[in-house]
Amino acid sequence: MATLLLSVMGAVSEFERSLIGERQREGVALAKQKGLYKGRKKSLNENRYGNCRSGLR
Numbered sequence: 001m002a003t004l005l006l007s008v009m010g011a012v013s014e015f016e017r018s019l020i021g022e023r024q025r026e027g028v029a030l031a032k033q034k035g036l037y038k039g040r041k042k043s044l045n046e047n048r049y050g051n052c053r054s055g056l057r
Helices: 001-033 044-057
Strands: none
Touching: none
16 A cells, blocks of 8 residues: 555656646746846856866866
8 A cells, every 4th residue: 555655646746847847948938038038147257267277287
């Protein structure tokens, strides 16, 4: 009985996770249509990138 319960709980959890992903993709698509979504900002600018490259040599 415990195995069945765990299997059902796992299936519900997986379904809920897929719904969250769908809502997130819909929200991003809507924001892109409005011109509000520009993606993730770059963590390294040209100056910091150069500093990292010179530190590796």
